[in-house]
Amino acid sequence: MTHDHDLVLRPTAAQTAAALAPPPGRTGGDLVVETLRGLGATTVFGLPGQHALAMFDAVRRSDLRFVGLRVENNTGFAADAYGRITGEAAPLLLSTGPGALTSLAALQEAAAASAPVLAISSQIPVAGLGGGRHGYLHELKDQQASVRDIVKSVHTVRAASQIPSAVAAAWESALTAPHGPVWVEIPEDVLRAETLLPQVTGVDATPPELPPRPELTALAAHLLTGAERPVIVAGGGVVRADAAGKLKQLAERLDAPVVTTYGGKGAFPWTHPLSLQSWVEDRHVTDFLEDADVLLVVGSGLGELSSNYHTFAPRGRIVQIEADLGKLESNHPALGIHADARLALQALLETVGPREDTDAPNRVREVLTKVRTRIDAQDLGAEQELLASIRAALPDRSPSFWDMTILAYWAWAGFDARRPNTMHSAQGAGGLGYAFPAALGAAVAEPGTPVLAVSGDGGAMYGVAELAAARQYGLDVTWLIVDDGGYGILREYMTDAFGETAGTELTRPDFVALAESFGVPAVRTTPATLTADLRKALAAPGPSVVVLPAVLRMFAPTHQ
Template identity: 55%
Template sequence: MERNGGDVVVETLTALGASHVFGIPGQNALGLFDAIRRSDLTFVSSRVENNSAFGADGYARATGQVGVLFLSTGPGALTALGALQEAYATGVPLLVIVSQVPRAAMGLRRGALHQLDDQQRSAVNVTKSTAVAQHSGQLPSLLADAWSLAQSAPAGPTWVEIPQDVLLEPTDVPPVTSVVTAVTVRPPRAEVVAEAAALLSAAQRPVILAGGGVRRSRGGAQALVALAELLNAPVVSTVGGKGAIRFDHPLSAASWIEDRHTTSLLEDADVLLAVGTAMGEVTSNYFTLTPKGTVIHVDAEARVLAANHPALAVHADAAQALTAIAAQVTPRTSTDGADIAAALRAAVEDRLAGQDVAAERALIRDLRSATPAAAQTFWDMTIAGYWAWSAWDPLDGEFHSAQGAGGLGFAFPAAVAAAIGTGQRTLAVSGDGGAMYSIAELATARQHDADVTWLIVDDGGYGILREYMTGEFGQATATELARPDFAALAASFGVPAHRATLDTVGEVVAGTFTARGPAVVVLPATLRMFSAT
């Protein structure tokens, strides 16, 4: 059979080092999918394109590799945009390859199936770049450039469209066995490093706020700990920054960012070093944070620098900036950093002890005990997930949440893909409302025999919205939901299902980690959030 444009795509991906591809076949993309058959790539077919994108996202987070996503034209491409917003907001490297109508129909209203007036423009808000291939000779370079840009700081999704006829036409491009890539790692400017080091050297009460950019930066966690130890400064982790410093490190002030004591600690620092975080809504305890001292703001995304607070802006990759600052900073002789971190944790414990949240705290403790220390966990926008933002200790694993964009349905498809990519069992946690966004992926989990445990906390509706609306207006509207018998539905997919109570859920979840293949645990429970004050 003659090679075609689809073969060029698949050969290029293989040369780039890709091993897995996520997506759903489509009419204009058939040439691409046929080429996969002649390759060593593993294709993971989900049931909804948005979940394919969440899957590629979860795969990238769990493996550290670029997630590759194939989308079909029109409805398929548009359906994935919500999940791409999460990857874009969180800085997850994805290469999105999208089919197009034949070149002769592009830009015209010829009635081609799936056609959009300007499909490329639809992706602009949720990707770092977009491009359209006009012939197969462009494909190796377009894909290699998009692959490089996806990983360049700040990382994120890139989008390449390929018309149907380019995929199907015979090609004279030689078989692709090599590619040229150029991933940019952004170093800081020397003068801002010197200024940041001087400020930190003179600080009496330095505090570090570590965001997701630290985790995503190669060597970022090690550089963070090294600088924190030089400064003897307490470190607060954001939701995305969980794991950048171990919670059992004496300088770790954990991640209770929705807490007035943590907010006060950040506010009262005479120098606050915020690294790899936008200091956005959640991190700032819903924009209540008002720093009293000097802020040094390090981020690879220029648009977030000093966006919420005046700051010395350091436009750089986190590891590069932290390493450069550490080389110039004067070690701080004070040894009060660990005492400050410990006092903060104690204050949080005292505050929680005065609230009626014993059941919620026990749930997080039981799930933590039930889940292996190295397991990767994925959390939806649900009350259990909001608790985990602050209370979950990742130990030796990785914590993943959809708080970048805040869309529902992330946890399960991301966890399925992560399990496939790593070969290790993952845990996904959803509410019953969010679970319905990704319920079809039970078929995907079963088809690929993914080692994934899915905990569904069933409270009969959108629990957090119910709580917000009741608190604000005295009653909730449109939050109560009809839903299926989740255990019976899972069983109909051939997925073992278990019913649990708050007393037994830890034991049940632990049992799934001794089995193979997907498992669902249904926990009927109405949880409530802690008060941040």
């Protein structure tokens, strides 16, 4: 009998000849690039720094596409979006110390959203490691310690021969469910030193699958088939696993209403008769979820927002499918199924019996009517009209990226994403400045598809330098900046909590003139002309900016 582990891949004659006579002048940086190419990478994001120059020189001499933004954090956001859109690991090349540390907020968002980012950072020379007292530029006492709490895995290199295996292991980790950011650290002298190692030609980093245990899906199928009032909560894991089609099949077979979390936008058709949409901060929806006798939670940890600020108190049985073991039953007891959402939903489809509930669409309509009545009573028509204007202007296939701003909070609950994996925001970690650089990464991932970014004026200031990157690479991104003169959502929070504000009012530039100074077309719009101006901007090739002066208000959530 032959076992898989007994098989040895024998080199061909050509591979042997190439291994015995490697091209001269190659460095550790070339080993990084060759490994990335062998793994299937076509694009790398990054920002050069002194210790990392050998990597960037190797990229220059390769056929990899290099995309360089102006700030490491923004570069990380761009890589995050590239990973979300393509489902591939997005290489992010960083320098030591300040360069590495500046990327951390972006990596935190990638971790929260399960975006596969492969960060490869330089380090001071090997002889200087281990003390933080050698006086090297950019030196940290323990650079790995700064990232270990954020990324999925850390992979260290101390010799050139370790590079291919370390990069391949990190790649596999980034793409193993749940996806996430990973870190590879390589000292400067290892990157710079000439290597006589053969060119990297055989790299395999196929991530293992995460199937459900059959006894668990059998029990889950039994509970769902026999339920009187089953309901499904679809989280970001459904989108990451490309499982929206299987979710729809299961919901229809069970006649089970579906609510999507903010991270799960687009996982279920918005106008479907079983769709409760995304009003997870509304007490009417929370009550409906609590009344379910079996609640199937797919790809969500039922965290702060998805649980209506932890006021959700289920009375029925919960079945939770989650690829992140740390999120399994982390907030509520459940029949926990540690699995990739797509594989688990497929197992349920093969196991559940038919179930008919002709009243389910009526119950869904009743809840949505209650939500609509409550929202309409708050005199917030202008905000809803703005969302409708954006939806009317944005092509269905176009991704949109939303910063932490009032209009994005509205979009989380009330925007029809129409397709899976087309609406993204920074609600995972909640940092400012995500939308525009992330949209640039999406435009790199899907050339020719117009991309929309939505920011407030406060968040926009985090990314204005990337107007230069957008212009340099001619990326098809339209940036809508809602200018309300400050941090609008924090203004509301502070006013509600303390009666006054502090630090929320901002001096800001003329965004139209600023964009034009970068050679980026820009226009100042109004609510009445927003749809037309956005359509024109999205249809034009290259970057553009649309500025909307407006002071918006949030709808009142109901937690009780």
